[in-house]
Amino acid sequence: MSNILSQTEDTLKQEIAAAVLKAELAGEDELPEVILEKPKEKAHGDFATNIAMQLARIAKKAPRHIADDITANFDASKASVDKMEIAGPGFINFFMKNDFLGGLIPTILDAGDVYGRTDFGKGQSVQVEFVSVNPTGDLHLGHARGAAYGDVFCNVLKAAGYEVQREYYINDAGNQIDKLALSVETRYLEALGYEADMPEDGYRGDDIVSIGKTLADEYGEKWVNTDRQERLAFFKEYGLHIELDNLKKDLADFRVQFDNWFSEQSLYDNDKVTEAVQTLRDGGYVYESDGATWFRSTDFGDDKDRVLIKQDGHYTYLTPDIAYHKDKLERGFDQIINVWGSDHHGYISRMRAAIQALGYPAEKFDVKIIQTVNLFEGGEKVRMSKRTGNAVALRDLMEEVGVDATRYFFVMRSNDTQFDFNLDLARSQSNDNPIYYVQYAHARICTMLKQAETKGFAVEGTFNGDLLTAEKETDLLKKLGEFPQTVAESAEKHAPHKVTQYVFDLASLLHSFYNAEKVLDSDNPELTKARIALMKAVRTTIANGLRLLGISAPVKM
């Protein structure tokens, strides 16, 4: 789709390159890539380039002289440049003609919901696996951050022109599920008044207590005297089912949906695990030692080799996980991205080794590490632990501060910095709380437009965009034009927090404009029409940004 700003930039870049060639400062093959930046200072124009400094060595001239030559040979009319200035060590600052954003508002209003979408990703397929919490307890804060990150990241990827699949890997096989069965058994017996010991490393969450009670209510003594194997098998199924339902419900309430729920057990059922081991063996990366079967991951830069099959004949956690990644790669994605908690980062190098040993390039595989979340309340750090059962669960958070604020807070920061979640702030219905700032901007515009209708202003129809020359208006227009690039950059850098920042900045410009200029002015019908159109464009863009974040855009507050 068209993108006014990037079109303008492309033209500018072309004309700069043309001027360089015309001034014979460099040959076509030695021409560096023209880099345009948006100066922070308005006095430095709308765009600036450092091309003169880059050419200093090639042209063997002082940067400022080079800049002179470039501006002398520059065709300003083609690129709607109003004036150029040479500044500092040799920057060329471009001041654009006032109307260079003229077509932007109609572009945004025509695009509507899809404004911001680009084909940047060119349809490459990306699979993102995230959350993937063991079905043995509630989602806690760290998981919630990963869920918010993964979800918004996927939204952003999609908007930037990638094919995206969201997947959840269910650890429904192996040790931890057996432990789940034992824990459920204990709680069941306790619910019936028997004395039962919780296994040392059992799950002590309230969720298991409640499963035990439900079982006791539903089945009474039925399972007390049945064969233990049979009983545990049933509890395992039963517990898994309930835990999974809980997870799905929590995630759905958190507005996170998955395209695919992938079962670890299915890997065993379909012999995928033995297959994966065999593939590694065929590649010559497997050996036996000390009664165990090893993967020579050091061939691919891992610290040490890893055990695939233990002395007791069981697989390690790694082995089915390799099979899982093999399966994902066989499904043909251009890239697979995992979102993991920080405690798993040591796991990356061995998995990357496995990817390569399976015959795939390492670049297809990427891991985003989500750093720890610390919860603060009343200035005190709130400890959380799934084991002890007094964890702060995502569910608590959603009830306490709402989904919008929770999501906003989690994607407000870069994923690789530790995050202090200020519960008091997120909970407060005050102007301290940044989520309201953005939503308020949206609501404000909605109210204004409603007012416009009530007072009989023309809300639809043509307008003259050239009238929008006030500083606050051009600031808004420029920001609006950046949105598609911001989304693309956010996808490219795997940094959804850039969208949060964008939406905040846009809201800030809107509030500032609102206080400086009156939109509905009966003495100025033409300007009013233009400003109404501007407001609609801002509303659309904020709404689109909030949609990417999975946050509601209220009409009224």
Next chain:
RNA sequence: GUCCCAGUAGCUCAGCAGGAUAGAGCAACAGCCUUCUAAGCUGUAGGCCGCAGGUUCGAAUCCUGCCUGGGACGCCA
């Protein structure tokens, strides 16, 4: 001991495929509501960008070393 992440304003954080005078929110201080929602706006103050070297026209950004905080280094998952 090895590896990963972080260290930027009082606090929480942006900025980091090198660029001009390092930004924002909160907190502080001073102002703005008979006018489209004050959940808002305007202004002031606040900084050896952890430390020390190096690379270069130019470093918060890249490289090396060190310091501090967090995490990871199982035939656990």
